[in-house]
Every structure is written in C-alpha cells, then in structure tokens.
Amino acid sequence: MNMNLPSTTELGSQLITLMAALMLVVQLLMVVQRMLLTNIRLFAIQSLFLGGIAVVVAFVHHASHVYVIAGLTLIGKVVLLPRLLTRLVHRIQIHQEIEPLLNAPASMLVCGGLTLLGYVVARPFTSLERLGNNTLAVAITLLLTGFFLMINRRKAITQVLALLTIENGVMLAAVALTSYGMPLVVELGIFFDVMVAVMVLGILVYRIRESFASMDTSKLNQLKG
Amino acid sequence: MMLLASILIVPLSAGLLCLLVQSRRVMQGLNVFAFAATLALGVCLLPEVLAHGAVEEWDEFLRADALSAFMVLLISVVSLATSLYAGRYFERDLAANAVTPGRVREFFVLTPLFATGMFLVVLANNLGVMWAAVEGTALTSVLLVALYNRRTSLEAAWKYVMLGSLGLALALFGTVLLYAAASKDQAERLPSFNWSHLMSVAPELDPRLVKLAFAFALVGYGTKAGLAPMHTWLPDAHSEAPSPTSAMLSGVSLKIALYALLRFHILTTACVDSAFSRHLLLGFGLISMFLAVPFILVQQNLKRMLAYSSLEHVGLICAGIAMNTSLTIFGALLHMGYHALTKPVLFFAAGNIHQTFHTLEFRLIGPGVVKVLPVTVLLMGLAALAAAGLPPFGLFFSELTVISGGIAAGKVTVSVLVLVALIACFCGILQQLTRILLGATKREPASDARPTDGLAAMALLLGALLVFSVWLPSPLLELMRQAAGIIGGKQ
Numbered sequence: 001m002n003m004n005l006p007s008t009t010e011l012g013s014q015l016i017t018l019m020a021a022l023m024l025v026v027q028l029l030m031v032v033q034r035m036l037l038t039n040i041r042l043f044a045i046q047s048l049f050l051g052g053i054a055v056v057v058a059f060v061h062h063a064s065h066v067y068v069i070a071g072l073t074l075i076g077k078v079v080l081l082p083r084l085l086t087r088l089v090h091r092i093q094i095h096q097e098i099e100p101l102l103n104a105p106a107s108m109l110v111c112g113g114l115t116l117l118g119y120v121v122a123r124p125f126t127s128l129e130r131l132g133n134n135t136l137a138v139a140i141t142l143l144l145t146g147f148f149l150m151i152n153r154r155k156a157i158t159q160v161l162a163l164l165t166i167e168n169g170v171m172l173a174a175v176a177l178t179s180y181g182m183p184l185v186v187e188l189g190i191f192f193d194v195m196v197a198v199m200v201l202g203i204l205v206y207r208i209r210e211s212f213a214s215m216d217t218s219k220l221n222q223l224k225g
Numbered sequence: 226m227m228l229l230a231s232i233l234i235v236p237l238s239a240g241l242l243c244l245l246v247q248s249r250r251v252m253q254g255l256n257v258f259a260f261a262a263t264l265a266l267g268v269c270l271l272p273e274v275l276a277h278g279a280v281e282e283w284d285e286f287l288r289a290d291a292l293s294a295f296m297v298l299l300i301s302v303v304s305l306a307t308s309l310y311a312g313r314y315f316e317r318d319l320a321a322n323a324v325t326p327g328r329v330r331e332f333f334v335l336t337p338l339f340a341t342g343m344f345l346v347v348l349a350n351n352l353g354v355m356w357a358a359v360e361g362t363a364l365t366s367v368l369l370v371a372l373y374n375r376r377t378s379l380e381a382a383w384k385y386v387m388l389g390s391l392g393l394a395l396a397l398f399g400t401v402l403l404y405a406a407a408s409k410d411q412a413e414r415l416p417s418f419n420w421s422h423l424m425s426v427a428p429e430l431d432p433r434l435v436k437l438a439f440a441f442a443l444v445g446y447g448t449k450a451g452l453a454p455m456h457t458w459l460p461d462a463h464s465e466a467p468s469p470t471s472a473m474l475s476g477v478s479l480k481i482a483l484y485a486l487l488r489f490h491i492l493t494t495a496c497v498d499s500a501f502s503r504h505l506l507l508g509f510g511l512i513s514m515f516l517a518v519p520f521i522l523v524q525q526n527l528k529r530m531l532a533y534s535s536l537e538h539v540g541l542i543c544a545g546i547a548m549n550t551s552l553t554i555f556g557a558l559l560h561m562g563y564h565a566l567t568k569p570v571l572f573f574a575a576g577n578i579h580q581t582f583h584t585l586e587f588r589l590i591g592p593g594v595v596k597v598l599p600v601t602v603l604l605m606g607l608a609a610l611a612a613a614g615l616p617p618f619g620l621f622f623s624e625l626t627v628i629s630g631g632i633a634a635g636k637v638t639v640s641v642l643v644l645v646a647l648i649a650c651f652c653g654i655l656q657q658l659t660r661i662l663l664g665a666t667k668r669e670p671a672s673d674a675r676p677t678d679g680l681a682a683m684a685l686l687l688g689a690l691l692v693f694s695v696w697l698p699s700p701l702l703e704l705m706r707q708a709a710g711i712i713g714g715k716q
Contacts, residue, residue, distance in 0.1 A: 124433070143398065163390055163391070166394045170397050170401060173398060173401050174401045174404070177401060178401070178404050178405050178408045183351070183353065185353070186357065189354055189356070189357025189358075190353075190356075190357060190397070192357070193360040193361060204367070204379065207371065207379055208379050208383060211374070211375075211379055212376065212379075217383065220379070220380040220383055220384070222376065222377050223377055223380055223384075223460075223461045223465070225460075225523075225526075
C-alpha cells in the first residue's frame, strides 16, 4: 500500500497537468469560435475539466470536502450556468454570431503572446505548486486571455462568459497552489457569488437589450467626464 | 449574548421581511428599525471590544476588533440616515412616475442586504469569506444603481458590475495567493484562513507570495474602493444611482473596500515590512487626490462632482495611512468617520435638487436654489463647508492631523502635496456650489419645491458631525486609537 502511494500522486499530478492543458486549449477555442451557443458549450467543457481536476485532488488526498467542491463545480458551472445562459440567449433572440474587434488569426497571435507571458510570470513560483506542473502558468494564462476575451468582444453576454473563464482561472490557481483548494466555507461563498453574479448580469443584459434594442456594449457611451 | 451574529441577522431578516409586506410605510419602518437596532448593537459592542481587544463568535467565524467595531458604527449610521431619507424620496419619485412600486420594493429589500454584506465584510474572520462578502455588496448595489432603468443608469450599472467583478476576480487571486502562503508546510491538514491565525504566523509566511497577494488585492479591492486609475466606474455609478444609494456607496461602501485592502496591508506589514505596501498605497492615494482636482473644477453635473470629491477623500485616507505614523493613521480614521457623516448629506440635498429641478446639470439648475429650497440649501452649504475642510467641522481637524502628523514625521513633500490637492478641491467645490446655490433665481423649478424633504436624515448626520467635531466621547476615542494601533502594526 505504501509503495502504491507515490505512484497515485504521480498519476494524479499528470492527470491534473493534462486537464489544465485541456482547459487552456478550450480557452483558445473560445477565442476563435464565433458562434455564441458554441461558446457557452465550450465554457461548460472547460468547467468540466476544472471539476475533473477537483475530483483527482480529492482522490489523491482523500479529502472529502474537495468532492463537495467538485460536485458544486459540475452542477453549477457545467449544468446550471450554461443552461441559464442558453435560455437567456434564446429569450432575447439575438444574432448568433459574435463580432470580435480583432479577427481570428490576430486574436490567436495575441493569445499566444499572453500564454508566453503567463509562463514567464509563473516561473519564479513553480516550485510552490503542490500538484501537477505548470498549472499556475495555465491559471495565469486563463486570467490574461480572459481579459483579452472581455475587451475583444462587444456583446454583453460574451463579456459575461469572459468573466466566468477568468473565474475558472482563479479557481485553478487555488487548486494548483494550495494543498486542496480553499476551505469549504470559502468555496461555498465563491460558488454562491458566481451563481448570483450570473443572475444579476442576466437581468442587466435583459434590461439593456430592452432599452437599447441591442447588446452591443460599445453603445453604452453616454456617461463621460 | 450573540452580538456579532445579531448585527448580521437583524438587517438580513428585515430585508427578507420586506419581500412579504405590501405597505411601503411598513417596509421603510422595517429598514429604519433594522439600522437603529444595528446602531444600538454597535454601541453595545464598543465596551466589549475595548475590554477584551477582540470579540469572537460562532467558533471564531465572526470576529470584531477595534477597527471592525468602528466600521460597524459607520455602516449603521449611514444606513439609518439613508433609510430615513428614502421614504419621502421614493414617494416623490412614484408621484412623478420615475419608478414603479416594484422597484421601490426592490430598494427596500436590497438596501438591508447590501448593508448585511458590508457588516459581514468587517465581521468575517476568514479572509475568503471577507472576499465573498465584498462581492455580495457589489452584486446587491449594482441592482440599486440600475434602479431607475434609464439608459444611462443601465450603462453605469454595466460598467460598475464589469469593472467591479474584474477587480474582485483579481482580489480573489490575491486571496488565493495569501492562502497559498498560509498553507506552506501544512500538507496534512487544512490550514486555517482566519485573520487571527494569519496574524500570529505572519512572520513565517513566504514573503514573495504575500507581496504578490498584496499587489493583486490592491488592484482588486482598490477598484471597488474607487482608487485612481481604477475609479472610472465611480462617478457613473454615484451619479446614476438613486440619491439614497449614492449616499451609501460614497459614505460607506468605498470605505468597506478600503477596509478589506487594509487587512491585506496590515498582514503584509507584519510579514515583510511596511515599506512595500505603504509606498504602493501612498502612490495610489496621491494619484487619486490629484486626478480628482481637474474633474471637480470643470464638472458640469452635481452628483458627479460629489463623486469626484469622494475620490479625493479616499485618496487622502490612503495617503494618511501610508505615511504610517500614529498621528496620520489616527487622522485618516477620523477622516473616514467624518466623511461618512458629511457626504450622505450632500447626496441627500442633491436628491432634493434633482427632484425639484429634474436635472443635475449645473447650468440647468442655475443660480438661486436658495430661494426655492432654503432649508436644503442651508444644510447642503454647511455640509459643503465641512467637506471642503473648513473649521469648526471635523474634516478640518482630521485633515490637519494628517498633514501635521506627516510634517512632524519628516514627510514634508508628501504633506505639501496633500495640502495642495486639498486646497484645490476646496476651491473647486465651493466655487461650483456657490454658482448654483446662491444668487437670484433665474429658472423656475420643474416641479413644486418641498423644502423640508429629508430634513430628519440630514439633520441627524449634520448634528452628529457637529457634536463629534467638538467632542469625541472617550470610549469612541479609545476605540479609534486602538484601531489606529491595529493598522499601524502595534497591537
């Protein structure tokens, strides 16, 4: 049994690295994907990997509270939030196609640069990572590309999606840097906040759509000085 | 007695009860009662904190030291005045068809929840819970900002929630980094993320991680506190929100975010040394002060000008804390308190002017408001003199304390810079307000003037300001001295 333990940790660490890398791949797919509903599905897939990482952490460390976190991620971010957003998209009947400011190749180039930056920034801290290599770098990259997604898109609902991917990045950092993620009460608070945030944002998107007959946030430009 | 828990439960249940009742009068009554109760509880908390240093409840989940007790008092007073003012304000809005009854109910439900969030920020022992509570205040207040459902208020709300959430995502990253620093060498069991525990192990934390965490927290909570250059949501949200909400946002919400930032500052000081976080705080504080000056001088909109004045005051508080002598920190705390008593009065008066003239543009309000709304103008004038920093009001003494403390500690350059910014803002605010308040009336009000609206709320705050300006009761003084000691790292 004792001989088995290191190999479980090793395997777990590799699994986490793999899933973190897949999260990054999904993020890059979101950057180039132009259809709104597909974007929402991609977010669900990214969250699925995050939940998977939490399951691995819980299994390797025999930490039961992390199973709760994994369950919340799976229920909340993989099922509920995408469903909520999809319903919102149908309800307000918007044009499906996202109109980014930069075209796909240019966006890809920018995100490549951001990934590089993420790795450079994370480098001094890689020795602190508990499980999996490069997870911190991936987390920072998710943060940076999330910012890019937010400024590159004008539709209000895509900005909400960008915010959610940033949050995924932070949660990945929480798993990568600490023994088993944050304490349960904090995770519950964060989970609750994210759910409420999406609801509040949904209400606002709906109202903006009603008053402006559009979801283009570049039309929100009356307040100055 | 469960003091801390009741401070959270009373406003929470008042907010939820407002969902059930139909009468607006009852809703307002519930709000007023809840905040009067929290004020009373806050006063009861005072001797407890002074006697024991810190009060803990619910298995150390809630914790109040002198700094939190001080913030509890501020939140209660401002919320109480807000709920006193809100009843008449919304009656008038309803009569003018500016809001629907459903939205007014939304206000009376969300305001206590907003306050509950703020109470949880200052009472939470766990820094992660503190983050979640700050996010909670952002989410409740954004719906309040969007209450009027005008195009401009939706724009303001969208900018507020986007910038706020981005900032708070960074603050969460900072929180995670701090937790990572705390969980060093404790792979077997879950380390505590409680403030009290972190402070006891602060010198052993990884300094690199703590510094990085502070940098993220500064940008994150700094956005919510309205520090320049992350302040761009602030004038929009303050000007588009209903006036009672503007008062809460400016009077306490900014300071709550600052409180969260201060907790990181204190930890960083205990772990590394104070220079790192102090220099950053000082830089952001001075930038905020100087950035506010031109915007106040050329501002065309009354509530936006008041918002920029808040930016300047937050900058001064940061600068005072950053100079890190016991005198300047004490001055900064005094300033926090006096500003919380002053700024809501100005926003209430601006609300009266808005409802009478149906605009906030200086040139459309025109000179001579004093003839139309004499009482409002008198109170607003007094509050403006106080906010500009004239004696005998407390803000004069707190500003003097900060500057003289700075000079006494040999920080002459910074003190002079602070003084220059203060004088510029002083001229700006008084010049802008005399333009509209005094003189002969040129424009007829758009709806009939009701000069005594909101008198109780404004008189309550101004009265408190005057009393506390000349006489600070000794328990309060001791509380603030202890709070200053906590910030200065001399526990």
